[in-house]
Amino acid sequence: MNCKDVIALLADYLEMTVAPETLLSLEEHLAECGPCQAYLRTYRRTRELAAASERAALPSGMPAEMKAHLRAFLLARLLAEES
Amino acid sequence: MSDDADLLARLASGDASAIEALMQGYADKVYRLAYGVTRNEADAQEVVQDVFVTVFRKHASFEGRAALSSWMYRITMNAALNKRRGMRHDVETSLEADLPTYLADGHRAGDRAYLLADWSGTPEAELLSRESRAVLTRAIDGLPDRYRAVLILRDVEGLSNEEVAAAVGDTVASVKSRLHRARMAVRERLTRHFHGAS
Numbered sequence: 001m002n003c004k005d006v007i008a009l010l011a012d013y014l015e016m017t018v019a020p021e022t023l024l025s026l027e028e029h030l031a032e033c034g035p036c037q038a039y040l041r042t043y044r045r046t047r048e049l050a051a052a053s054e055r056a057a058l059p060s061g062m063p064a065e066m067k068a069h070l071r072a073f074l075l076a077r078l079l080a081e082e083s
Numbered sequence: 084m085s086d087d088a089d090l091l092a093r094l095a096s097g098d099a100s101a102i103e104a105l106m107q108g109y110a111d112k113v114y115r116l117a118y119g120v121t122r123n124e125a126d127a128q129e130v131v132q133d134v135f136v137t138v139f140r141k142h143a144s145f146e147g148r149a150a151l152s153s154w155m156y157r158i159t160m161n162a163a164l165n166k167r168r169g170m171r172h173d174v175e176t177s178l179e180a181d182l183p184t185y186l187a188d189g190h191r192a193g194d195r196a197y198l199l200a201d202w203s204g205t206p207e208a209e210l211l212s213r214e215s216r217a218v219l220t221r222a223i224d225g226l227p228d229r230y231r232a233v234l235i236l237r238d239v240e241g242l243s244n245e246e247v248a249a250a251v252g253d254t255v256a257s258v259k260s261r262l263h264r265a266r267m268a269v270r271e272r273l274t275r276h277f278h279g280a281s
Contacts, residue, residue, distance in 0.1 A: 002185075002188060002190055003183075003191045004183075004185045004189040004190075007183055007267075008263075010263070011259060011263040011266070034198075034199050035191045035198035035199055037201070038198065038199050038203075039191075039198075039270075041201050041203035041204075042200075042201060042202060042203050042270050042274055043267070043270050044203065045202075045203040045210075046269050046270040046273055047238055047266055049210060049219060050219065050223060050234065050238060050239075050266070051238040051239050053220060053223070054119065054223065054235060055239055057220060058115050058119050058235075058239070059114065059115060059118055060111070060115070061110070061111030061114060061115065062110050062111055062114035063124075066114075066131075067106065070106065070110065070131060070132060071102065071106060073132060074102045074139070075099060075102060077136070077139060078097055078102060081097065081139075
């Protein structure tokens with residue numbers, strides 16, 4: 001297994017879904033390859049940081065004013081369908 | 084009848100309380116996801132409106148086999164990605180420059196010191212500094228929409244690969260590939276930032 005093979009499998013490796021026979025050669029390569037070790041660690045950290053950053057950056061919910069507007073819009077639509 | 088099917092049946096019969104229940108259950112989540120894809124309040128608001136109108140129009144096609152939440156995810160992603168279609172970030176080739184490159188034998192190509200750059204142990208305070216967060220945000224903003232959508236659904240919302248595939252109307256293999264490429268592209272931006280800073 002080479003770096004390209006290992007990096008292609010990193011997501012599966014983190015999810016622990018790599019087949020046992022493949023896992024052995026993947027870990028053999030990892031044990032001896034500095035760049036792949038660095039890649040794995042920074043890939044894993046990226047996943048954590050991206051999730052944390054997005055959780056903080058995304059709005060917790062719809063602004064109240066927008067919600068009121070949507071509610072009014074939907075009620076009007078419901079009434080229009082009934083009539 | 085399931086709670087989901089009951090809610091839609093009430094909506095079909097013109098019961099206004101169903102709107103409230105639907106909004107309480109989904110307005111915030113749909114808005115967050117729509118914002119995650121569109122990165123824009125006004126667009127996210129339009130997407131939410133489109134989603135709820137679609138629920139009105141198509142509730143009869145909800146078969147109850149999947150959870151209502153899965154159906155809502157699907158409609159939301161469809162509406163959000165449609166809104167962005169044709170815009171700059173829909174170009175999927177833009178990731179290539181941020182993916183690893185290899186020699187003919189499959190080993191990594193590039194400067195050895197850069198390949199060995201490992202910033203994963205960087206102190207939290209530095210990782211979360213204003214500058215680093217700006218790099219991260221720019222990297223995520225710059226992902227093609229379908230990649231960012233998958234990253235958000237999988238890594239932020241915690242959906243399974245199968246649930247993400249159902250939400251974006253794609254295969255599990257394609258979802259996994261996009262997710263991996265998205266993470267690699269963001270990782271590359273962070274590595275350039277931290278390696279350059281060291």
